[in-house]
Amino acid sequence: MARIGFIGLGVMGQPMAEHLVRAGHEVTVHNRSPDPVRALVEAGAKAGASAAEVAEGADIVITMVPDSPDVEAVVLGQQGVLEAAREGVLLIDMSTIRPDTARKVAAAAAARGVRFLDAPVSGGQVGAEEATLSIMVGGSPEDFEAARPVLESLGRTIVHVGPVGSGQTVKAANQLIVAGVIELVSEAIVLLEAHQVDMQPAIEVLAGGLAGNQILERKAAGMLARRFDPGFRIDLHHKDMQIIQAAARDAGVAIPVTALVAQMLVSLRSLGRGGLDHSAILTLIEDLSGRGGSRSPTAGQA
Amino acid sequence: MARIGFIGLGVMGQPMAEHLVRAGHEVTVHNRSPDPVRALVEAGAKAGASAAEVAEGADIVITMVPDSPDVEAVVLGQQGVLEAAREGVLLIDMSTIRPDTARKVAAAAAARGVRFLDAPVSGGQVGAEEATLSIMVGGSPEDFEAARPVLESLGRTIVHVGPVGSGQTVKAANQLIVAGVIELVSEAIVLLEAHQVDMQPAIEVLAGGLAGNQILERKAAGMLARRFDPGFRIDLHHKDMQIIQAAARDAGVAIPVTALVAQMLVSLRSLGRGGLDHSAILTLIEDLSGRGGSRSPTAGQA
Numbered sequence: 175m176a177r178i179g180f181i182g183l184g185v186m187g188q189p190m191a192e193h194l195v196r197a198g199h200e201v202t203v204h205n206r207s208p209d210p211v212r213a214l215v216e217a218g219a220k221a222g223a224s225a226a227e228v229a230e231g232a233d234i235v236i237t238m239v240p241d242s243p244d245v246e247a248v249v250l251g252q253q254g255v256l257e258a259a260r261e262g263v264l265l266i267d268m269s270t271i272r273p274d275t276a277r278k279v280a281a282a283a284a285a286r287g288v289r290f291l292d293a294p295v296s297g298g299q300v301g302a303e304e305a306t307l308s309i310m311v312g313g314s315p316e317d318f319e320a321a322r323p324v325l326e327s328l329g330r331t332i333v334h335v336g337p338v339g340s341g342q343t344v345k346a347a348n349q350l351i352v353a354g355v356i357e358l359v360s361e362a363i364v365l366l367e368a369h370q371v372d373m374q375p376a377i378e379v380l381a382g383g384l385a386g387n388q389i390l391e392r393k394a395a396g397m398l399a400r401r402f403d404p405g406f407r408i409d410l411h412h413k414d415m416q417i418i419q420a421a422a423r424d425a426g427v428a429i430p431v432t433a434l435v436a437q438m439l440v441s442l443r444s445l446g447r448g449g450l451d452h453s454a455i456l457t458l459i460e461d462l463s464g465r466g467g468s469r470s471p472t473a474g475q476a
Numbered sequence: 477m478a479r480i481g482f483i484g485l486g487v488m489g490q491p492m493a494e495h496l497v498r499a500g501h502e503v504t505v506h507n508r509s510p511d512p513v514r515a516l517v518e519a520g521a522k523a524g525a526s527a528a529e530v531a532e533g534a535d536i537v538i539t540m541v542p543d544s545p546d547v548e549a550v551v552l553g554q555q556g557v558l559e560a561a562r563e564g565v566l567l568i569d570m571s572t573i574r575p576d577t578a579r580k581v582a583a584a585a586a587a588r589g590v591r592f593l594d595a596p597v598s599g600g601q602v603g604a605e606e607a608t609l610s611i612m613v614g615g616s617p618e619d620f621e622a623a624r625p626v627l628e629s630l631g632r633t634i635v636h637v638g639p640v641g642s643g644q645t646v647k648a649a650n651q652l653i654v655a656g657v658i659e660l661v662s663e664a665i666v667l668l669e670a671h672q673v674d675m676q677p678a679i680e681v682l683a684g685g686l687a688g689n690q691i692l693e694r695k696a697a698g699m700l701a702r703r704f705d706p707g708f709r710i711d712l713h714h715k716d717m718q719i720i721q722a723a724a725r726d727a728g729v730a731i732p733v734t735a736l737v738a739q740m741l742v743s744l745r746s747l748g749r750g751g752l753d754h755s756a757i758l759t760l761i762e763d764l765s766g767r768g769g770s771r772s773p774t775a776g777q778a
Binding site (some may be wrong): 240273296297299310331333335336337339343344346347348349350351352354355357358359361362364365366368369370371372375376378379380382383384385386387388389392418419422425426427428429430431432434435438458459461463464465466 | 492510527557567575598599600607610612633636637638639641642645647648649650651652654659660661663664666667669670671672673674677678679680682684685686687689690691694720723724727728729730731732733734736737740761765766768
């Protein structure tokens, strides 16, 4: 069992840290707000007053925070992980951030003798609670093997996808496909409804062929019913679209459809729907087609 | 067993007509070029000199021709189906055409006492050969039930999706999603390759999550290997994009991403790649990203 420092106890981080405690690790946690820290202490963790305090004496430090600047703050900033981490410590960032930020943090860590993996996850809150996350890991093969036993307490599919930054790039590709497919399924649904097609058998036959995808499987029923309670909020997917677009720009890769879908997420936030599930892209296609009237006027505040 | 007239013996129609012969139906066939007619006659069918001749004495007439004008020609034109079909005959158009053309043909048929179903298919040449097609049927429930035993010799998933035109609308939605997802997977692949990600595990983890789709399952390996032998040709998907856009325009539905993907298919044809599999959308994303150099200069003629 390892001594693990865990920083960031949000909707994802809290259940993940609990799984590590339950697996028998000696876990010290830190979070900006105190409530989830209390919950973890009750579960058997220790509390650290800062990222640095959590990193002291740890073999492994895991960060699970909202965005690129947050990772920089808790790792590189004052009272951050690198102020206190021993040489040889393995730092695993499981946040979804820009690949170039991952590489920058890895370089700063290496300069202090700290090893680094980027290991973003997919599977959402349910995946975190049930320890069924998919974990996409970038870094050296040796560090990946060292992290694997710990990651196996958190997820079901754990893959090494290349050097530092690769995990974030694969997560970016994941979010690119998810947003785009939601948009395509939205176009299909609005088109089919406008033509008075029977939606149930239509979705079934679409899901069974080459058009088949997980959005049709898991999201179409909610979209047909106009249920947009999150799930994964448009605000968060909007953040991820900025990461994707930065990663593509850095590599000189043109992503014209994703750029267009990113603009739709900008519109949805401006329309007050940032708190809805990302499947609410459907509502924008409805609005653009003059078919938004059926939507409940309170949907924007759901 | 029924007396069936079958018009259009292309790569799809020929194996479909053969399945109907094998199922014990009395099949009369017609095709513009004579070679496939000979093959069907050897298999036990009769040959008709025109669409009208095929329709004479038939209980059911099936059309499987390339495009909307072809359906109008063989049904409404001189020596066409409606010149000869008895009252009460069931006409099943299995071509992929515009929903409004299906409704127009259905109205002309009704004026002659001929019943009409639009029943486009998905599953491609392999699905036609193995009788595993998905068949999306628009028309009255009674006509659908009358057609079902015959359609069951041709496909595995046979669904009634609404009134006349609905089958074509669902097929349009299918092609909309397929083209769009190929484009998204192309963006993802070019982005991941540009970042030197290990592609095998990356595709695997993407396919296993919310981004999972049949293009990743069935097409990504060929795309990674730059193998673009069809399959389903860009030329044909380009035709389908015009059907989709007409169906959306008719209903006042905005489909911004599909409109952009349709433009990409226009470009691919202008670049001489219309004969490649539709997964060659990847080559356009590569070109747009200055990464087309690795492509074989003969790919355009494959």
